[in-house]
Amino acid sequence: MTLEILTSDALTPLRHGFFTRRGGASSGVFQGLNCGPGSSDQSEIVAINRARVAQAMQTEPDHLITVHQVHSADVARVTGPLADKPRADAIVTATPGLALSVLTADCQPVLFADIEAGVIGAAHAGWRGALDGVLEATIDAMEGLGANRADIHAVIGPTISQRAYEVGPEFLAEFVSDDPETARFFAQGTGDRMLFDLPGFGLHRLRSAGVGHAEWTRHCTYGDPDRFFSYRRSTHAGEADYGRMISSIRL
DSSP states (O other), X not given: OOOOEEOOGGGTTSEEEEEOSTTOSBOGGGOBOOOOTTSSSOHHHHHHHHHHHHHHTTSOGGGEEOOBOOSSSOEEEOSSOOSSOOBOSEEEEOOTTOEEEEEESSSEEEEEEETTTTEEEEEEEOHHHHHHTHHHXXXXXXXXXXXXXXXOEXXXXXXXXXXXXXXXXXXXXXXXXXXXGGGGGEEEOSTTOEEEOHHHHHHHHHHHTTOXXXXXXXXXXXXXXXXXXXXXXXXXXXXXXXXXXXXEEEO
């Protein structure tokens, strides 16, 4: 099966893509394009999958840059292949040929570009990272490389949608204590459960930061098992592990 790559006009003409799980070499619960070396999938199979992504991005496998994601607001600035992955959840560069990439399985993959300035970024933004400011930190780091935030386009790829993201009252309390206005990103669920709008919150943070354009592709990871891996869906199904999708952008 060939790779399925979701793209956005907002990032054209840069080569980029939100890769779905289709077209990979993995099997079992990882069926498809699992690009997560931190999973229990066979490392050689993950390497094959990542090589296919690199080929699609028209770059070398060691130029497919990922970091050791830790749900932080830390950003890595890169100028070439990495010998050791830094602990961070976003990456920025002004170096052509590097495919900045993040791994997700419900969290938001966000690709950034100031095409005129020749600066790009990629961020892994779960609720913790988004609340702590990883999106704003990515924009700041891009500006440090010469970007203008008003010229930055940011696109959120496949992520868990509000209808599938049930949380408890302590989760709501953490957001409201930070900013009471964030209550608007929660809807009433069953009993004391709430439904959190992660991509809506991500768009709010991006637009409040002053980017020129922000959008979500409107794909829900939880609701489409044929196309997307989902940590929460795998947990609900009692599966031992789950695959990770990759999203990538390069100059």
